Every structure is written in C-alpha cells, then in structure tokens.
Amino acid sequence: MTRSDSLAECQARIRELEAELDDMTESLAQAWDQLVPFLQETPQQAESTQDIIPVLESIMTAVDAEIGAVYLYPHNARPAEWYTIPSMAVNLGVMQPHLDELAHESRLHRGHHIPSWNGTPTHWLLTSIVAGDQIAGAIGVGLTEGRREFNAYDVRTLMRMTERAASQIVVTSLAESRAREAQLAHEMQIAGLIQRSIQPAVGPSIAGLDVAADWQPAATVGGDAWGWVMQPSGRMACFVLDVAGKGLPAALAAVSLHTAIMMTLRLDRTPAETLGLVNDMFYDAYTEAGILATATLIAIDPMTGEIEQANSGHTPTLFCRSGVWHQWTATAPPIGVLLETVPEPQYSVFHPDDLIVCYSDGLSEIETASGLWNTQGILQAIPQGISNARQLVNTILSAAEELRDGAPIHDDQTMLTVRFTDKPGGSDA
Template identity: 30%
Template sequence: MIASAETVHLLDDFLTSHRKTLSEIAQSWLDSGATAFGISDDGRWLAIWPELAITGEQGAHASLKINNRIVADLWVFGLDGATARQRLETDAMLIGKLAAQDQELNNATYELIDAQDQLLALYDLTQSMRNRLSIDEALTSLVKEAGRLIKSNACAGYLAFEPPVIAQHPQPMMSASALQHMAEQVIASGTRLILHSGSGNATEMAIGSTSILLEPIRIDNQVIGALCLQRTQDTFRSPDLKLAQAVCDQAGAQFENLLRYRESLARARIQTEMELAKNVQTHLLPQRLPNVPGLEVAAGALPASQVGGDFYDFMEQAGEPFIFTVGDITGKGMSAAMLMAMTRTLIRSKTKAFTRPSPVDILGSVNDEMYDDFTELSMFATVFVGQYDNVEKALYYANAGHSPVIFCPAGGEAFLLEADGAPVGVLPNSTCENQAIYFNPGDVLVAATDGFSEAGSNSGEMFGYDKLLQLVTAVANQPAQTIMDTLFQTIAQFSAGHAQDDDQTVVVIKGV
C-alpha cells in the first residue's frame, strides 16, 4: 500500500491534532496487557506506544480506512485472540471516522476560504472596473483581473458594440479576427465554449494552448460579448467555470452601469444643447419693439418644450421703409436653431447690402446663399418678408411658403395672404414675387407661425385656419398688443391640458 501525498499529509495532520486521543487508546491497550500499539503506513511507523518499543513479535492488525479507502494499519502486540482482533477493528473504524470528519471539516474550510477569496476577488474586479469611464478601459481592466483570478496564461475580451471593442493581456493570444470569430459563436449560441488541444475544434485554438474557455458576457440576459481565457499547461475545471461565470456576471453588471452612465451623459449633452439652442433663439429675437410712424407693432414668441426654428425680426433704417420678417425653420434642436440664426443674419445683411431692397430681393439672395446648407441637412425655411411705406400707405411683401399670414382690412373680414413661392432651401432659385396691398389706419396684418393654426386640443382637434380668421376678425378693432395677447390666450385655453407641440410666434401690425 503506497499512500498518496495528500493521504500522508492528512495522516500527519490527524496524528498531530489527535495525539492525545490516540495516546489514550494506546494506553488502554497497554493497560489490558498489550506490549505495544501503533499505526503504520507501508512498513513505516507513523506512531507507536510506548516509544522505542520493539515489535519483532507477531502482532494483530486492522486496516485503517478513511471514506472506505485504506490509508494505514492499526497494530497491537502481546495480545491475540478474537476478542482483541474485534476490539482492534472497532478502534480502527472509530479512528477512521474521526479522520474522515477531520477531512470533511478541512474540505469545508478550504471551500469557505476559496469562496471568500472569490468574493474578495470579485470585489477587487468591481472596484477596478468601477473607476473606468470608457468601455475600452473597463474591458482592459476586466481581462487583466480575470486572467489573474482564474489563473490563466492569457486573457482576452470581446464586446460586440459598434465598432467592436477588443482587449488582450498580457500579450495577444490570437489575432483580432480569430477572437471575433470565436466570440461570435458564443454570442450566437448564448453558451460557453471550451476548446481542448487534440479535440476536433482544436484548429481554432491559439498556438501553445492546452485549453481555451470563452464565457458569455450578458446585459439583461442578452449576450453582448465574451471573455476568453487561455491555459498552456492545464485544463479548466468545474471551479474555474463557476468563477468565470461569476466574473462575467459581475462584468456584465458593470458594463450595463457604464452604458447607462454614457446614456445619461448623452441625455445631459442633448439637454445642454437644447438649453443653448433656446438661448440662441431667445437672444436673437428683438429685445424691443420698433417705433414706426403710422403703425402699431406687437410681437411675441412662446417656445415649445423642444427647441424649434421660429424667428421674427425688425429692420429700421433712417429714410428707408420699415422691414419686418417672420420665419419657421423645419426640424427641432440645435440644427434648427443654428439655421434660424444664419437665416436671420443673412436677412439683416442683405437688407443693408441693397439700396432700398424689395422683399423679393431679400428672399432671393437668402435662398441663393442658404440653398446648399438647407439641402445638405434636408431642411427648409418658410419666410415672410414685409415692407411698409408710410408715405404710400402701402405694404409690400413676399411670401416663401409661409402660413398663416392674415390680413384684416378695417371693418372687414380677415383672410389669408397665400404664399406664392416655395420655401427657402427647396429650389435653387426663389420663385417669390413682390405683392402689394394698401395699408390704411385700422388695417391689421397678423404674421404667425403654424404653432397657432396647428395647436391641438385634448380631444385631438386642431385649431385650424377658420377659427384663427374668425378670431382675428373679432379682435381687429383692438390695439396691436391686445390682438396679440388675445391670440396667445385663446390658443392656450383651446389647448389646455394638451402639450404644446410647436413654437408659437407672431407679429401683429396695425395701421393708425
């Protein structure tokens, strides 16, 4: 009988920890007339009582078993007979059970220590990944820690993002394409992949590998990548697989947190852009109303929750007719706000560039300048430009697809001034023409954006042009400021409880 190194170690520990108990058993035998009592392993005495006893005589022995495996022999000398042998076998059985209990206790202790080590290791992994703010850094941290925890010669990680993220440590175990190919098998199957040298799939293994383990990394039960571990001298066993799964579960949670953090940053960035766009929109609108002989002027804007591209502006030059404009850029957000700013600036610059420019001159030049920009962004702008001549009591205008623009003659019914040209940015050349109407005292012009006509109610009804025309007719005898206030109040009452979908911008001009 040749005991294994593990058995020898177990026996040595047992003899050391239970020396007193064994000595009491030996003394009991000696008191019963035995000349010696001992424990031997393959002819080697592990312990004998009394010490220095000579055991040349014939003795009785019984096999000492631990978990049904013979690990040593129990001997007694100087006594013989069935009673002595039965007693010896009973002692051997009791000592074996005591040793088995020790072994079970040791195993439980080792498992507990191993579990504690794994918990500490997972904690270290969490702390290491938590301090990383980028996916690349987090994956690099994962492969470094996982390779150490699972005792691998090399470790790699693959995340199926766009573009894919790859990390390998301490050196590349395989090409990026080979790693991606193997990881995609794990992603497709949703289960781990184990490769052994000499197996049918060994052709996919890195040179020098004995075993390769690919463990899925999941977020919300969806496999988003794989952790790849390599050993060159040993295979991955059940405890390794459990630890690899625990590592990947923890890593998946960390990647999920990181993705949520990135999403929150993106939302904050968008929110910042929206606030900036609102500031751009608000500060570019006129901060005071113009004082124009022969006119009352009122203007206002009520932005929606999303930033749009509504604008209005006034251009006054000494000795020149008064020019005003109202426009609406399609779309929302920063792009609409920037195009609004560019369009407004061009209208201002073109107004100053011409000597006594007409509305068509202004719109034509703006369209020429902005067509490429609008086309590239698949956007356009509806713009109304009006020009009031106090001497002639006339209003000249050009309308590039803008609505609603309402004219209500003094004492008459309000009606729409229809657009006669395409919006700015739709065609390479403007198709607008100059239009003219007499603008006498009591006449009212309302140039608004579609946030008024398309305002919705809780029942899904749209305010529409008809109600808007009736409203303007009803309040046309009021001052310009009252007309504007009534428009905003009426739309607010109509849309009570319904979210404002679009900016509401209006300029009211009244002859006096």
C-alpha cells in the same frame, strides 16, 4: 456485495470527494487572492477594455484558462472594442458569431472549434457583461481543445467576476450620461438665450401702422424668430422665420438667418429680393447640415399703404379686408431647398382697419381633438371687431393656450400682426 465491500466503496468515494474539495478550495483560494486586489484596485469607472483587463486576468488565473478576451459593444462615441490575452490570440471575426449567439440566447455561451491566431482549435466559455438593463459586451476564457472542459466552478467564477466588472460599467454609463445631460442642458440654456436675444424687445411705433408680435419659446429650443427694420426708402419691413429643427443647431441657424435678413432689408432690398439673396447665401450650408427654413417678409409704406409680401415655404399670411380673410401662400419653397429661387411677391394697398397676420407652424400644428388647429382654426379664433394689433395677438395666443390645456409648447409659437390705421400714432405695440 458484502458490508465491508460497501464500506470500502463509501470510504473511497469520500476520499475522492475530499480530494475534489481540496482542489476546489485551492482554486478558490487562488481566485480569491486574485480577486481581492482587483476589488481594491479596480478603477471606479471602467471606460474601455483596458480597464477590464485586471478582471480578465483574474478570471483566467482563477479558472486556469490559456486565453481570455473582452468585447465591448459601441457606446456613444466609443467604437466597439476587442482585447485578448495574449494579444491578438483570437481574431474578432471568428469570435463574432459566438458573441452574436451569446447576445441572443442567454448569459452564457460555450463555443467550440474556434481557431486561435495559429490555427489551433480552442473552446470557450463566454458570458455577457450586463450593465443596467443593457448588454454592454462579453468576457470569455478559452482553452486548447482536448486539454479539459470547463466545469461548473469555472462557470460560476466567470459569471461572478464578470458581474463585478459590469457594475463598474454601470457606474461609467451613469457618470457619462449625467455629464452628457449636464452638458446638453447647458447647451440648451445657451441656445435659448441666443434665440431670445434676437427677438425684438419692442415693435415699431410708426404713424399709420399698428404692429404687434409675440414669440412663445418651446420647452425644447426651437428656431423661430421675428424682426422688423425701417428701410432707407421709409418702408417698414417685418418678418417671421422658422428654421426646421430644435436645439442649438436650429437656434444658431435662426440667428444667422435673422441677421442676414435684417442686413439685406437695411440695404433697401424688397422682400422677394431679400429671400432670394438669403436663399443663395445659405443654400450650401443648409444642404450640408440637412436643414431648411421658412420665412415671410412684408414691407409696408406707411405713407401710401402699399404692401409687398413674399413667402418662402412659410405658413400662409392672412390678410383681412372688410371682415373677409384671404391667404397669401408661399410662392417659393423654403430657404435652402432650390438654388437661385426668388419668390413671386404679392402686392396690395392697405385700407384702414385692414389686418395682416403672420404665424409659425408652432401655432397651426397644435393638436386638437379633431386634428391639427390649422389656418382655419386660427381664423375661427379671431372675433369680429378687433380694435388693435395687440388684442389680435393676445386673442389668438389665448385660444392656443386653451387648446394646449396646460401642456408644454412643443414648437415655438410666433405671431406678427399689422393693422393699418388712418390715425397717425395708432401703434400700441
């Protein structure tokens, strides 16, 4: 090859490059023309595929694509969305394998032989919409096969403009999640107030009985409650209940169960009858909601010292006589488990200085270095010579606090204690 031939070849190559550069500049100008209004006018929050349509149109124009599509994965309550230009140009079903491959392999996927609505094979360039650290969906552009291949410029344009759309989705996600968090916090606050409202402000003051109770709410709202009522027969009935679960549903279920137990006891029903009635009352609702509740009810005649206790699925009731602790375990499964179930009651007669302790699993399930605290742990925390019910409650709760070592309470902790005294007016609750 002579020097002049070589020079001519170089000049020809330069002309080719100049022409290519002209094409690219023109394309870039077109893309920019489309992009500028999009940047100025795109809504601050893209909440659906409809909000991303301007981006898709811009990309299609910039890369001179015949078909475009947006896919958004389901997010919170929003179902998956699929949108194409022209409308219904490609069925989601035929595109799904390519979307799956895109999700697994990389930020970019090239798909071939994808039939359009009329069966014409098309080829596609797809990229992921990455919002934050999650793949929110995909944007793609398509051409009829054989027309031309997508080049590096098309790839760059598609990816850059998709990044811009993704940033809008990030804004949306953050705004949605902030609104959701605020709503949740508000609901939790209400749930906490509801639950607090049903805890008695003071215990009964009855000659011969010394009653004390405490309820420590969990950091996240739980479903514990306690209560007491004087029955027409003169018996003092008290109880601890625990609805499984947390949050607003548990708080609401605790309120309704608390009310139902109070009302039934006021009708002079025994503890066992009351638990049977509320079980039937709530069975369907609990089945529907997939929840259950446990409860221990105790009725005491302060004149005779007669005790009746019934327990549906609750932690054992502890009964102490002459320094020896006994356990009254549940004789029926929790409320909402079986229809027409009435627990078998347990009876005793109080002697002076006998003690009864009811507690919720928020105490027995405290994690300790050697496993759960359990009933044995609670019993070990009780010193000999307890002189009143309040002292007993405080002693156990202090031991629980020590075990937690400053950690937040994960489940409500409720405790009810009764001490029988032969001295009238012995209550200091």
